[in-house]
Amino acid sequence: MLNNKQETKLVIITGMSGAGKTVAVQSFEDLGYYCVDNLPPALLPKFLELMKDSQNNIKNVALVMDLRGREFFDSLFEALDVLGEEDWLNEHILFLDAKDEELVTRYKETRRTHPLATEGLPLNGIHQERKILDELRGRAQRIIDTTDLKPRELREKILRAYTEDQQDIFSVHMVSFGYKYGIPIDADLLFDVRFLPNPHYVSHMQPLTGLNSEVSSYVFKWSDTQKFNEKVLELLQFMLPQYKKEGKSQLVIGIGCTGGQHRSVALAEYFAKQLSAHYITHVNHRDIDKRKGH
Numbered sequence: 001m002l003n004n005k006q007e008t009k010l011v012i013i014t015g016m017s018g019a020g021k022t023v024a025v026q027s028f029e030d031l032g033y034y035c036v037d038n039l040p041p042a043l044l045p046k047f048l049e050l051m052k053d054s055q056n057n058i059k060n061v062a063l064v065m066d067l068r069g070r071e072f073f074d075s076l077f078e079a080l081d082v083l084g085e086e087d088w089l090n091e092h093i094l095f096l097d098a099k100d101e102e103l104v105t106r107y108k109e110t111r112r113t114h115p116l117a118t119e120g121l122p123l124n125g126i127h128q129e130r131k132i133l134d135e136l137r138g139r140a141q142r143i144i145d146t147t148d149l150k151p152r153e154l155r156e157k158i159l160r161a162y163t164e165d166q167q168d169i170f171s172v173h174m175v176s177f178g179y180k181y182g183i184p185i186d187a188d189l190l191f192d193v194r195f196l197p198n199p200h201y202v203s204h205m206q207p208l209t210g211l212n213s214e215v216s217s218y219v220f221k222w223s224d225t226q227k228f229n230e231k232v233l234e235l236l237q238f239m240l241p242q243y244k245k246e247g248k249s250q251l252v253i254g255i256g257c258t259g260g261q262h263r264s265v266a267l268a269e270y271f272a273k274q275l276s277a278h279y280i281t282h283v284n285h286r287d288i289d290k291r292k293g294h
Contacts, residue, residue: 028162126197188243
């Protein structure tokens with residue numbers, strides 16, 4: 001069964017030094033987030049314990065993690081793996097980037113030294129930093145290139161992207177179908193249930209569908225069906241938050257049997273009901289009436 005506990009939203013702000021993380025964290029403060037600047041990744045597990053405290057009502061948190069804490073930076077990926085195991089947490093990585101030439105110009109204007117090139121040229125430090133952050137950039141859910149953005153424009157972009165009432169609504173669409181009529185071309189995930197006992201071979205059930213209680217009871221009474229349901233729900237419990245975090249607005253899940261009338265219909269209804277407590281769900285039985293000639 002999916003977990004219905006209210007999620008805490010955690011945004012990790014990271015990226016290239018000089019790309020605008022200070023403006024970003026100030027923007028999240030304006031949005032009402034509890035913000036921490038330059039939290040060493042090694043302290044993240046302890047910070048999560050404090051967030052999880054039942055007496056803590058903080059629901060939106062933004063953390064800045066960058067190379068100012070580079071002696072702890074090697075532990076960042078371990079800390080990110082810890083985040084992925086917390087089902088009460090909706091984590092999101094915001095990576096700020098800019099072209100090398102623009103970053104050099106910003107360092108010259110502020111007369112600051114790059115944290116990785118305290119005694120050398122800023123460009124050397126920028127190149128080294130890119131190599132270190134390359135894998136982290138690939139794990140980010142949102143990347144903002146600030147090369148051509150003024151601070152005010154970056155702030156407006158962040159406010160638009162993270163304002164609560166503008167968040168994308170994630171929905172799940174369950175589609176039952178028959179393999180004899182072809183698979184749904186818009187399905188993101190497909191599950192083939194033709195290995196389950198088929199009500200079609202029970203004569204009085206042939207004209208019925210998986211919406212009929214007798215048919216669904218027949219489908220669900222087998223141990224193979226029960227094991228399948230348990231494993232699929234466990235898989236979806238892991239995968240759906242990942243798709244949502246990636247930024248998908250909807251996910252289409254196809255459940256297929258031979259004719260799309262009995263087994264796939266019953267199972268699509270079952271999974272939609274299980275997921276509906278946690279997600280907006282829709283059900284479409286594509287081929288339910290095709291054997292009737294409709």
